[in-house]
Every structure is written in C-alpha cells, then in structure tokens.
Amino acid sequence: MATLPVEKMRELERRFAEIEARMAEGPAADVYVKLASEYSELQPVVTKIRAYEKAQSELADVEALLADKSTDREMRDLADMEKPEIQERIEALEKDMQILLLPKDAADEKSAILEIRAGTGGSEAALFAGDLFRMYERYAADKGWKVEVLSASEGDAGGFKEIIANVTGRGVFSKLKFESGVHRVQRVPDTETQGRIHTSAATVAVLPEAEDIDIEVRNEDIRIDTMRSSGAGGQHVNTTDSAVRITHLPTGIVVTSSEKSQHQNRAKAMQVLRSRLYDMERQKADRERSASRKSQVGSGDRSERIRTYNFPQGRVTDHRINLTLYKIDRMMMGEIDEVVDALLADYQADQLAQLGEIKG
DSSP, rough: OOOOOOOHHHHHHHHHHHHHHHHHTTOOOOHHHHHHHHHHHHHHHHHHHHHHHHHHHHHHHHHHHHOTTTOOOOHHHHHHHHHHHHHHHHHHHHHHHHHSSOOOOOOTTEEEEEEEEEOOOHHHHHHHHHHHHHHHHHHHHHHEEEEEEEEEOOOBSSSSEEEEEEEEEEHHHHHHHGOOOOEOOOEETTOOSSSSOEEEEEEEEEOOOOOOTOOOOOGGEEEEEEEEOOOOOOGGGTTTOOEEEETTTTTTTEEOOOOOOOOHHHHHHHHHHHHHHHHHHHHHHHHOOOOOOOOOOOOOOOSSSSEEEEEEEEEEEEEETTEEEEHHHHTTTTTTHHHHHHHHHHHHHHHHHTHHHHOO
C-alpha cells in the first residue's frame, strides 16, 4: 500500500470545513465567488479522503474482530470475507488520492490562448491548420467553453496561415496544454491529380491566459504602433487607422491585432502579449525544474512532432505515448478526449514516479 501524506490530508479537510463555514456566513459576492471556486476544487479531494478514512476504520473493526478470541465462528467467517474487499477498496482510493494530491499546476484552471500556424506544406498546411482549429472549436463547444478569434491570417486556398484564439472556460489549459507541438498530416490534397499522399504540418501552441496579477507589463517596456487595417472595405474603408502592433522591447515579442476598434485591438494584443510572457516564465521554470529528468509529455517543446494524422489509413498516432487510434473522422469532429485523457494519465504517472511514490 502507498504512503499518503496524512498531515496534508488533515490540512485539506480543515481548510474545506473552514470554507464551508465562511460560505454559510453569507460573505460579499466577490468573496463568495472565490470561496466557491476553492470549495469546488477541494470537494473531490476531501470526498476521497473521507471515503478512505471510513474504509480504514472498517478495516480496523474487521481486524479487531479477527484478533478477538471470543468472536464466534459465524462473525469470524463474515469478517474474513469482508477484509479483502475493504483492502481492495483502500488500495483503489489510495491510487485515486495519489493523483489528487499531486502538486497542482497553478495555470491548470485558467483559460487559454490557442495559436495555430501552418508549417511545411504550403496551401495544404494552411488547410490542415484550419482543420485543427475547427477540431479544437468543436471540442470547446462540447465542453461549454467560449472561443473568440483574436487574429487570423487566411491561407490562399482556405484554412489559415495563422490563427490565434482565446478559449475561455474553467480548466481549459489543463485539457489543452499537451496539444502544443508539431501536428503532421498525411493525405491526398484535392489538387493532387495523381492521387499521391502529401505530408504537411502545422504548429500548435497553447498558452495559459495571463492576468494582471500573473505578469506585469511596464509601459516603458512596450512600443505601440497603429496602422491601417486590411479588411474587406465597404463603409469602414475610410475610417481611422485601427490595427495595433505591440512590441515588447526586452524580449522582442511582437503581437498584432486588426479588428475595427483600436481600443479592442490594444486590449486583445496586450492579452496575447501577457500570455506569451507568462508562458516564457513558465517554460524557464520548467526547464530549471526538469534539468535532471525531462517529462516526455510535459516538455512543451513546440518544435517536437507530437502527432500524425494519416487520412488514407484513418489513423491518428500520438508519438509521445505511442497511442494509435483508428477514428480520425471522429477526432477531427472534436472527439479528442481519449487522447487528452491518455496524455494526462501518462503525465501523472511520470509525476508519481518522480515523487518516488511508485516505481517508474
């Protein structure tokens, strides 16, 4: 059986009871929202802890019966039958709690900035980037998340050379963070007359959405340029320059936004800039933490080929965990939970191995 951090479990129970009591007092709305968020985060952990404590108590009662020489034959037989079932339940609860008590990524509950860029493959790569965006859009819709396009550059034959979107909802980053990397597609393009399979790629980056408290951007560190939006024309063709380009001078990061409202453009560009800077800080911290042992799934290396979508064979392969699924049509419709869950399970197993709680 695993050794669980008893003191940490007690502390979580104490905190949960404290939150319950404070919520019952009817605090101000903003305080209540924060308390409710922490309550819902702690509830599944505390529920497991209580089930574990109950099972441990049941096991102690059964063992006491078996140790008592005055226990009659019928009760002893019953206790003998119950003991393995209780032990099995305890082991299952211990495994669940090992996962729940793992160190939390502070960004997991955040919304995310999703960036998709066409890579090698010309027009076909742009079309594939569009396919990937629609896949994530459908996945988000299924989860009840909101997707807002911040900027997009369309491909010559459709799709996108680049598209950046804000995906808003609880726990978005925890679900999408392992999607960062190079996605490769193998298929016969519509323009291919000989029926030959072409290979192209698109790069996906998922960044946790940064808030003001996460990252401070000083006014003296940015340069803001405005320029004329390139749009479809019409009644807005003669309006004032509205496109915004923000350059972060210390890092050289450049972000642009070209909607009709200059005020909105500045806000959207700053949103992406903060998220990129926050992501840079997280990447640096991750590299320092994992210098001795690099997690395969959680490396976040955007140049790494992570997945291949082979349309002629109807196959999707995630190379990090050697998972192959023959359901490409359903996945492109947004049914990617099977891969997302497998990646998370692999990452958690790696974390447990690093903590020495299980053998790697």
